[in-house]
């Protein structure tokens with residue numbers, strides 16, 4: 001039987017299909033509880049440490065809301081300048097300290113691999129809330145939950161990932177998770193921001209069809225889901241390169257008119273200008289519903305890793 005009890009949540013490719021089904025089913029049950037106005041005490045007596053050493057709105061607030069909705073408590077670092085990381089404390093020492101205060105730890109960190117380092121420092125569950133350009137596994141789970149809610153199933157879909165596919169941890173994790181399903185991909189990016197070759201190779205080794213193109217228009221015509229991403233200023237060493245690439249793709253009404261009928265538009269957010277605001281009124285614009293889905297999915301993860309769901 002699938003279980004996540006005492007597991008760290010570090011990478012999207014750590015899950016098998018049964019574990020993903022368990023997370024989806026648990027999230028659905030919590031969502032129904034919330035819709036029914038149920039007050040939960042699932043995490044009564046548990047404390048979540050929420051350590052965000054990189055900026056966040058959705059991930060931090062939805063994890064903390066999830067814990068509070070489950071009846072647990074939260075301690076938080078929302079700004080690295082207010083933690084002793086600013087005085088040069090190592091991640092190892094921060095985690096060894098925080099494990100004495102909390103029952104489970106959510107970590108966002110600017111360095112790839114930071115969540116694995118944190119997990120090596122403690123037996124308390126670590127949940128990776130984004131490690132640099134590496135992974136964002138809890139985002140990919142809420143993305144999958146959104147796809148299933150919007151489309152009924154992930155199987156049989158053609159999914160376009162567009163934007164900064166080189167540095168985008170959300171797309172790296174989403175690809176890893178969707179490897180468990182029968183999907184086809186379009187990867188739309190400028191040459192400098194293409195999906196890393198090892199990820200494309202992993203897909204082709206699994207027999208998953210991938211079309212790489214610079215043309216968003218070409219991909220839209222064939223896609224059931226468009227997953228737009230931001231060109232991430234913070235990942236560029238050279239600001240001039242960011243300035244050249246920042247407006248590469250903008251979904252506006254003229255482009256949407258050329259898309260497959262009923263296409264679902266997703267975005268992990270924040271957006272800068274890659275989706276025009278007039279698209280927000282389109283029925284298939286799912287990005288704010290997607291952000292809200294972070295609550296039941298993160299409730300499920302928190303409860304499952306401590307064995308309370």
Ligand code: CP
Nearest residue numbers: 056057058059268269
């Ligand atoms: N999607 C996401 O990770 O958003 P935040 O950076 O606001 O947490």
